[in-house]
Amino acid sequence: MKKIYFIILVGILTTCSDDEKAIEVVTEEIERGAVLRNITRIQNNFEAGDLTSAFAVEIEEQDEEDGALLDFVRVYTKYIDRDVSNGNDTSPEIILKDIEASSFTTGPVGLPRHTLNVSYEETVTSHNLDLNAIQPGDQFEVRLEVFLTDGRSYSNDSGSASILTDFCFFKSPYRYVINVIEPIPDADFTGTYFYEIISDQDDTGVNAEGFITINSTSMSNVRYMPLYTDALEFTIAGTSIYPKIYGSYNGFCRDSTFHILTGPSDTSFGQVNLIDDTVFDMTIVIGYEGWDGQLGNNVREFTYRFTKQ
Template sequence: MKKIYFIILVGILTACSDDEKAIEVVTEGIERGAVLRNINRIEKNFVDGDLTSTFAVEIEEQDEEDGALLDFVRVYTKFIDRDLSNGNDSTAEVILSDIEALSFTAGLFGLPRDIIEVSYEEMINAHSLDLDNIEPGDQFEVRLEVFLTDGRSYSNDSGSASILTDFCFFKSPYRYVINVIEPIADADFTGTYFYEIIGGDDADGVPKQGFITISSTTMPNVRTMPLYTDALEFTIAGTSIYPKIYGSYNGFCRDSTLHLLTGPSETSFGQLNLIDDTVFDMTIVIGYEGWDGQLGNNVREFTYRFTKQ
């Protein structure tokens, strides 16, 4: 059963944009527990066929003793085969490594920081995969679990909506999706688009149509657009489109029980033509993993069509 409340929160927290106040938020807001705050996503996806490509993220561990409770961080991985036409090569989650507290260094506010970096080759070897069977659009996952010296541990299944999303201060998703991509030009799938809902659930309260600007990012194939409260980020991988997990729909960082999160569908991955960016479809789940503000009773899935202007 999903844990709606996360024991790390004592009172009401807001999205914090002033990093100078970060340590104050940590010391005043944490009663017990720990998070792995997402400080910087350095590299996001793997490039098809390039074994040297990496996923890398800088994290900061926060606990009630300013990092003194950190024992180690465990890194789990798995592979998700998204093209089942030639069989299913998906793998179960395995432990990739344990990162001991001594590997962390003091960050800006004295809290322990480290960079989690995993290469494409390392992932393939960990799951005994055949590189020829991996296609653009397939995915890997990295999941982190923080272990404390008193025996407690925390991961994405013990977080609240306001902990998991990058929109709020703690931005500790614990889980990261790594897409296998075939790089496209930075200008592709950018510019002004008209959007409309062409399929899915009741669109009450959800923007049904309008004009929007899609922008490129510093990461290949990753695009953003201001569709909801949080800028909706998505990745083009092969002919699939994947919205980022744990996006914020309404930005209610003050009350995690009312916070709606967005993410990808598990069955519909959009439609696009890599050599023609004039029209494409993308499916978005509002209430991702049950984070819909109503205990999983209002999870909805929408398919948008975007037409370039």
């Protein structure tokens, strides 16, 4: 996949947490491009069988004219069948809807903001899916593309690592994964665990074992732990575990060419026993989608085992 580094990255981030300073530099120094900044992730996942459940995120559009170039945002979705034992019902990406600039409101820093809601019902209907065939552990993807009034458009394939990850200021992934879950108790899969790498991959430069605290979040089945520079977030969906896409391994926000991202494997998913949280496995890719700091030459995949203490 071709990666295009936005000129807006040059010299922008003095810190990753100082919103006001970063906003000032964005409005003064953007030469081209646009981002859809993730302000608040309100709800991550769909609950199995509950058509009223929804994915929701507040986004903020930034461009070189302080949002004046925004035309519309296109929302794409696709369905991924993760249990193909009875056939593969995965459906290709479709256009779900467009959000016109007029649907955005002016946010606290003068840039356009919008709360995007994607309901389980509209995705099931749009993809013409049988609700009963969708199982916990299956996934939907939401991808956003921002269109500008001058004809340009941007999505995840035109972003840099420091733009895609939530760890840095822009946190504009454009692409979100929605897991189909059955809620589990908040206390499950939390507490102190001993972790160790059990895969055969070279673990040079990666902590192969240690103790770590896993915490719950305000969202059902979502957990996080300080395994890398960014707190690694993962979701328990059915009997599978999915790390969040575009996590930050080394936190190099100032120079995206050396930024390493983490995410899930395409084929190997960690497994859990939902009635026993004492031991579980999780597979993590370091260098997700080729963002390994070495132009795709050092993508590594590790399977960790976590044992409750």
